Amino acid sequence: MSQVRVRFAPSPTGFLHIGGVRTALFNWLFARQQQGVFILRIEDTDQSRSTDESIQAIIEGMKWVGLDWDEGPFRQTERMDLYRAHAMKLLETGQAYWCVCKAEDLEARRKEAEAKGLSPRYDGRCRNVKLAGQPGDAALRFKARQEGQTVIEDLIKGRVVFDNAVVDDVIILRSNGYPTYNFSVVVDDALMGITHVVRGDDHLTNTPRQIPIFEALGFAVPRFGHLPMILGADKTRLSKRHGATSIMAYKDMGYLPDAMVNYLVRLGWSHGDQELFTRQELIEKFSWDHVQTSAAVFNPDKLLWMNAEYIKMSPPSEVAQALAPHLEQAGLKDELRTVSNEWLAQLVVLVKERAKTLADMVEWVRPYFGQGATFEVDAAKKFLTPATAPLLQKLLTRFEALPSFSKLVWEDSFKKFVEEEGIKMGALAQPVRVALTGRTASPGLFEVMEILGRERTLVRLKAGIEHAKTNQA
RNA sequence: GUCCCCAUCGUCUAGCCUGGCCUAGGACAUUGCCCUUUCAAGGCAGUAACACGGGUUCAAAUCCCGUUGGGGACACCA
Numbered sequence: 376m377s378q379v380r381v382r383f384a385p386s387p388t389g390f391l392h393i394g395g396v397r398t399a400l401f402n403w404l405f406a407r408q409q410q411g412v413f414i415l416r417i418e419d420t421d422q423s424r425s426t427d428e429s430i431q432a433i434i435e436g437m438k439w440v441g442l443d444w445d446e447g448p449f450r451q452t453e454r455m456d457l458y459r460a461h462a463m464k465l466l467e468t469g470q471a472y473w474c475v476c477k478a479e480d481l482e483a484r485r486k487e488a489e490a491k492g493l494s495p496r497y498d499g500r501c502r503n504v505k506l507a508g509q510p511g512d513a514a515l516r517f518k519a520r521q522e523g524q525t526v527i528e529d530l531i532k533g534r535v536v537f538d539n540a541v542v543d544d545v546i547i548l549r550s551n552g553y554p555t556y557n558f559s560v561v562v563d564d565a566l567m568g569i570t571h572v573v574r575g576d577d578h579l580t581n582t583p584r585q586i587p588i589f590e591a592l593g594f595a596v597p598r599f600g601h602l603p604m605i606l607g608a609d610k611t612r613l614s615k616r617h618g619a620t621s622i623m624a625y626k627d628m629g630y631l632p633d634a635m636v637n638y639l640v641r642l643g644w645s646h647g648d649q650e651l652f653t654r655q656e657l658i659e660k661f662s663w664d665h666v667q668t669s670a671a672v673f674n675p676d677k678l679l680w681m682n683a684e685y686i687k688m689s690p691p692s693e694v695a696q697a698l699a700p701h702l703e704q705a706g707l708k709d710e711l712r713t714v715s716n717e718w719l720a721q722l723v724v725l726v727k728e729r730a731k732t733l734a735d736m737v738e739w740v741r742p743y744f745g746q747g748a749t750f751e752v753d754a755a756k757k758f759l760t761p762a763t764a765p766l767l768q769k770l771l772t773r774f775e776a777l778p779s780f781s782k783l784v785w786e787d788s789f790k791k792f793v794e795e796e797g798i799k800m801g802a803l804a805q806p807v808r809v810a811l812t813g814r815t816a817s818p819g820l821f822e823v824m825e826i827l828g829r830e831r832t833l834v835r836l837k838a839g840i841e842h843a844k845t846n847q848a
Numbered sequence: 849g850u851c852c853c854c855a856u857c858g859u860c861u862a863g864c865c866u867g868g869c870c871u872a873g874g875a876c877a878u879u880g881c882c883c884u885u886u887c888a889a890g891g892c893a894g895u896a897a898c899a900c901g902g903g904u905u906c907a908a909a910u911c912c913c914g915u916u917g918g919g920g921a922c923a924c925c926a
Contacts (some may be wrong), residue, residue, distance in 0.1 A: 576920065610918065638860095674859050808886060
């Protein structure tokens with residue numbers, strides 16, 4: 376069999392959304408598995424809705440999730456001659472005809488048909504009129520076969536049969552000379568040698584319109600695969616009111632691209648009970664017959680869990696790198712400059728089990744920048760009290776006697792002190808925690824001391840003691 | 849309205865094609881317990897589903913038909 380060639384063909388009318396990424400992902404996985412070619416094609420024939428910013432957003436989004444393409448991006452507006460030439464070919468061979476019906480009239484007739492309970496399809500008024508030459512503002516329609524059936528052997532849905540009688544004559548060239556979607560896709564898919572057209576479920580009924588055009592043009596008909604839709608919690612098509620749908624919004628919220636990919640691929644595809652997959656595993660294990668046939672509800676909770684898994688298992692240095700922009704945005708730009716990559720990676724290790732997103736992580740990590748700690752009011756009020764001050768002072772004296780920091784030694788010293796004083800661990804640990812981090816919740820105390828280093832640990836302890844002495848209970 | 853697709857825990861799904869191993873498995877969420885210097889993480893346990901009705905068969909989540917329900921398409925949008 377010849378080489379697999381697949382494509383992702385979004386229209387640039389907004390940001391790149393989650394559904395689009397999933398469609399791209401399935402195409403990409405198949406291409407990589409089959410050592411095929413993955414093509415990016417921008418379907419911008421609707422001049423009024425397409426924007427260059429959207430094209431940039433698509434490219435940016437694809438790059439962020441790491442779906443690289445082998446050819447393109449092609450823009451349909453740069454291929455107009457091709458569509459016109461093929462449309463003329465259909466006209467010459469009698470497989471297309473000019474239609475002078477006005478858009479408003481068509482609309483009115485559609486409404487009328489609908490009111491009568493009929494299908495609102497084109498009534499074929501201009502089909503046999505045989506207008507000579509191109510009338511002024513006519514559109515070109517494809518003369519679709521009315522008898523027989525069009526059969527799709529869908530990669531995902533299996534055999535789907537349409538009666539040709541339900542397919543009307545679609546416009547292939549608008550009166551302004553621009554091709555319509557149903558025509559430009561066919562020409563492009565054929566000319567680009569696409570072997571497998573994999574797209575959303577919502578295109579399933581377009582397929583019986585497109586197959587006859589491939590045939591009329593003398594092109595080989597590709598295989599088709601129709602992916603089920605992604606729905607919101609209320610089981611309607613995923614849209615803004617279900618929350619963020621732009622892929623880049625997830626980047627901003629602190630999701631890792633690998634987690635997004637893993638979540639999205641599991642939404643509609645499975646490999647037994649396995650939940651977590653590396654990219655390489657996905658490429659190896661992907662197969663059409665385990666793609667779900669029914670729509671899936673997007674579940675932000677599971678995405679969040681998966682992101683947490685990726686934060687835990689990704690190399691800390693990589694997480695640190697992804698975290699840096701979030702830190703800058705949180706106003707820690709100057710602080711960030713003073714620390715090393717190694718230290719930041721170490722900090723990630725400290726908090727990675729607590730943060731579910733990079734945005735979360737920023738808050739977990741914040742107390743370890745800068746010389747002093749900022750005490751949370753309630754935390755300080757509860758734990759940095761005049762009663763605890765002497766205890767903290769004694770601990771400080773002990774620590775000051777230890778010339779260099781060693782986690783084991785300091786921990787040992789701390790525990791012995793607790794024992795000698797005959798107090799509970801928590802009675803000392805919480806005040807110390809607040810002194811060192813300003814908060815009641817943090818990673819292990821001795822890990823915190825380690826990341827702060829000896830000097831800052833002592834400085835913060837002192838500041839905590841001062842605060843405790845003057846605390847009005 | 850017409851055509852098309854779909855139907856297993858709240859959600860994602862395994863099992864369905866090639867009926868018995870299904871007293872239906874896993875994951876997220878949720879509940880309880882354990883661990884514990886806090887918060888997490890982790891461990892253990894629990895609640896929870898074959899839409900309904902008919903067939904076929906010794907046997908049906910699995911095959912067939914119907915009903916109901918959901919989704920999609922029906923543009924000079926893509």
